[in-house]
Amino acid sequence: MNFTWFISKKIAFSKSNKKNLSQIIIRIGQTAVAIGIIVSVITLAIGIGSKKAIKQKMADFNGHITIKSYDSNNSYNSSKLNKENVEIDKIKSNPYVSEVYQYATKSGVIRTEKNFAGVILKGVSNDFDRNRFKEFIIRGEIPKYSEDSVNNEVLLPEKIAKEMQLDVDSSFVMFFVRENDSPIYRRFKVKGIYRTDIKQIDDVFVIGDIKHIQKLNGWSPNEIGGYDIFIDDIEMLNEVFPSIEEAVGFNNYAEKATTTFSQINDWIQIFDTNIFIILTIMMVVVIINLIMVLIILIIERTNSIGMLKTLGASNNQIRKIFINYTLIIMVPGLVIGNIIAIILLYIQKIFKIIKLNPDNYYVSSVPVYINFWHIGIISVLAIVISGIVLLFPSYLISKISPIKALKFQ
Structure with a gap:
């Protein structure tokens, strides 16, 4: 010793x-x-x-990486994604990618008898990951969206629900403005109330069926505003991003969640x-x-x-x-x-x-x-x-x- x-x-x-x-x-x-x-x-x-x-939290709502059209720029109103140039199979086959789902967004105004609020309707499809979003639900449940029918049920952020005096099973009217056309409204039913604790999300985003946005924009059922991509570990985001960026195609671009919410x-x-x-x-x-x-x-x-x-x-x-x-x-x-x-x-x-x-x-x-x-x-x-x-x-x-x-x- x-x-x-x-x-x-x-x-x-x-x-x-x-x-x-x-x-x-x-x-x-x-x-x-x-x-x-x-x-x-x-x-x-x-x-x-x-x-x-x-x-x-930022990623669970918006995806770790988002693919959208350059025409969308920073607008809340999605422009049509050039899907033909997106190598979606290559993206899905990436070993670090866990999920990919399609979406589109459109600005509108919720109007009730006593109040109104400017919001963004984020339309999602049947590939929306309901399990990932469960942790944000504080009342009600997540609607189920299908390819065959239009669903009028939405998820409303708690802050807007309180301001509008709405709750689960309440209904409300949302007004949308179409280009070179008069305003149009849609009636929705509150299926669930959510809270992410991120102000930039909870202040504006209503989640609903993407088919409403496709009809409002005059798109076909195959046309979308973009893709939300989820990876297995957010700490790998910077390593995975370049390979995703290479597959987005012409006239589209990819954006990291950390860039979307750059201030946070x-x-x-x-x-x-x-x-x-x-x-x-x-x-x-x-x-x-x-x-x-x-x-x-x-x-x-x-x-x-x-x-x-x-x-x-x-x-x-x-x-x-x-x-x-x-x-x-x-x-x-x-x-x-x-x-x-x-x-x-x-x-x-x-x-x-x-x-x-x-x-x-x-x-x-x-x-x-x-x-x-x-x-x-x-x-x-x-x-x-x-x-x-x-x-x-x-x-x-x-x-x-x-x-x-x-x-x-």
């Missing part, structure tokens, strides 16, 4: 340690390590969880900076406490240092002994901190105790993403960085004279 490691363990697990005054300092150091790890793990889990949750995406990118700052502060706190512990241990064990030098131990060997000793002391704090952090994160994940204002944060409760690789990396980095930094205060050992140390009381 390595000499320095053997002596470190003997000192660390010695029963005499319990009687030393430095034991209080050691406990303070372990507590600081535990708190630092708790804050670091929770910060990383919440930061990454928030980014994933918000990105996923820019906001969540700030999370990376915040995570880095908090992790850095916690690491500094841990290191300062460990340096303090090491210095106190060196002072307390001055006689032992003198004895080891007298017996022929080099300064480097003694330094390694005390650095190993300090890192062994650090381990209980790491373990306890990780356990507490994981328990707290699971409690939040399951019970969603801490709530947020969705108008400001786009989510109604604090989201967490628990990744044990991340937790392990934080712990390993804490040990490695601490071990490197502790090299500097350990140079005090080389200043200790064996003769004076043996006389030290």
Whole structure:
């Protein structure tokens, strides 16, 4: 067994340690390590969880990637997609693509006896992923759309439902303006109420049957406004996007969800900076406490240092002994901190105790993403960085004279 490691363990697990005054300092150091790890793990889990949750919400409504006509530009009224040039089979065969469904949008006005609101009708077809959208439903259910008949049932966002005083099974009239023609209206029935907590969606989008938009625009049943494409992992979006972009064809273009909701995406990118700052502060706190512990241990064990030098131990060997000793002391704090952090994160994940204002944060409760690789990396980095930094205060050992140390009381 390595000499320095053997002596470190003997000192660390010695029963005499319990009687030393430095034991209080050691406990303070372990507590600081535990708190630092708790804050670091929770910060990383919440930061990454928030980014994933918000990105996923954007994508679950609009698709991770959207294909539309250049003529649509940024208009809420879809222009006819040039389907013939879209290599849809190539897109669907992409191993990262999970679903593709067609859509079209058209602006209109909901009118009731007491109020009115400008909205966007997003028409979807029978390929609409009802299971993906279930998490947003707060009342009612998702309509079923078929290829054969027109369905007048729609999903209404909660905000508009409250403003219009509408609920499940209510009916309302929506007015549309057609080019070079008089306004036309359609009557719809509310089948379900949804909420995504994303203002840009909840303020305007009504989901209904694409056949209404096809008739309003004078399109054939095969003509659509675009495709919503879903991939297996939103973190792979930048890697998958180029291959999708190559298959959209002439006069069409592909757009990522992070581009469609660019303001939200820019906001969540700030999370990376915040995570880095908090992790850095916690690491500094841990290191300062460990340096303090090491210095106190060196002072307390001055006689032992003198004895080891007298017996022929080099300064480097003694330094390694005390650095190993300090890192062994650090381990209980790491373990306890990780356990507490994981328990707290699971409690939040399951019970969603801490709530947020969705108008400001786009989510109604604090989201967490628990990744044990991340937790392990934080712990390993804490040990490695601490071990490197502790090299500097350990140079005090080389200043200790064996003769004076043996006389030290």
